[in-house]
Amino acid sequence: MKNKKVRNITREVLSKNWYKLEKITFEYQQKNGNWQTQSRESYDRGNGAVIMLYNTSKNSVILVKQFRMPTYLNGNEDGFLIEACAGLLDKDNPDECIRKEVIEETGYRVEKVEKIFESYMSPGSVTEILHFFIGEYTENMKVANGGGLVEEQENIEVLELPFAKAIAMISSGEICDAKTIMLLQYLKLNQLLA
Ligand SMILES: Nc1nc2c(ncn2[C@@H]2O[C@H](COP(=O)(O)OP(=O)(O)O[C@H]3O[C@H](CO)[C@@H](O)[C@H](O)[C@@H]3O)[C@@H](O)[C@H]2O)c(=O)[nH]1
Ligand SMILES: [Mg+2]
Structure with a gap:
């Protein structure tokens, strides 16, 4: 400082x-x-990491859906939010953290992850820096069901969506989480998916 x-x-x-x-x-x-x-x-609340899993042959992405109480308190009708897989860092470095989080939440064991940028998400009130990643997934990387940790009371639903549908869901308001919008737009801007 x-x-x-x-x-x-x-x-x-x-x-x-x-x-x-x-x-x-x-x-x-x-x-x-x-x-x-x-x-x-x-x-x-510490720092975090988030990843967009994408598949270039299927033109699809993996997202997670979970109940988010703060959104329920502020206009989100049923409190469920569709997001890219994310987690808090604990003591892990961002790279290790995001790999662990991906298995826990989505059940995919990804080989390569690519850091694309980092960002403060709510700079007037929250200290958190969020580390952003993308990573390719294929069917054979699915090694578990995902769904999050029982001991953390995570009840996470895993969604595989066509990329075009996910993009359309930003305009329709069905996807309304900043980190998820940023990552979907990154894929679009860099023409990684169509
Ligand atoms: N008991 C209790 N548990 C909590 C509380 N706050 C969070 N938890 C638990 O701690 C878990 C943390 O899960 P992670 O997967 O590590 O974090 P996350 O909630 O997905 O957070 C990610 O997304 C946030 C929102 O975009 C990010 O802000 C954050 O950095 C991270 O990337 C939550 O699922 C929840 O069960 C709390 O106040 N009390
Ligand atoms: Mg999480």
Whole structure:
């Protein structure tokens, strides 16, 4: 942290239950040189990784569907969200994490994954950096049912969708998760699928 316009940072933990919510108070130097005190709440749930699995001969992608309580609280009728497979990093590096997550959630054991970029997903309130990957899958990589971990109460449905249908589902609103939209658009932009 080396921004000379920010000083006297103090941190107060407001909640440390599953993850950590802090109130950060700091002084920020304005254009006229005056120092102004500001407070911002910041939610730290670690970093994450996400992957779009795609098959060039079938022109299809693998997505997962699960209940997401925060979306249920904010306009998502039944609370189910269609997403690319993703997980929190724990202590793993992003590459290892995403391979593990892919087996747990989708049942595919992918050989090669390609990092394409990383992104803050909610920079005003959440610290998380999300690492984005793509990876090719084939039928013979399916080694388990997927569905997520029972001990984490994950009830995940695995979906295989034609790419054109997935793209259309962005416009129809059936796919309304940022990381998933970014990855589908990446495949389209780079003409990896038609
Ligand atoms: N008990 C409890 N469990 C929780 C809580 N929050 C999360 N969990 C459990 O922790 C699991 C974490 O699963 P992961 O697969 O590792 O993470 P994710 O929820 O899929 O998160 C991914 O997607 C997020 C949304 O886009 C990303 O923000 C995140 O980085 C990651 O990529 C969830 O399925 C859920 O069971 C909580 O407050 N309490
Ligand atoms: Mg997950």
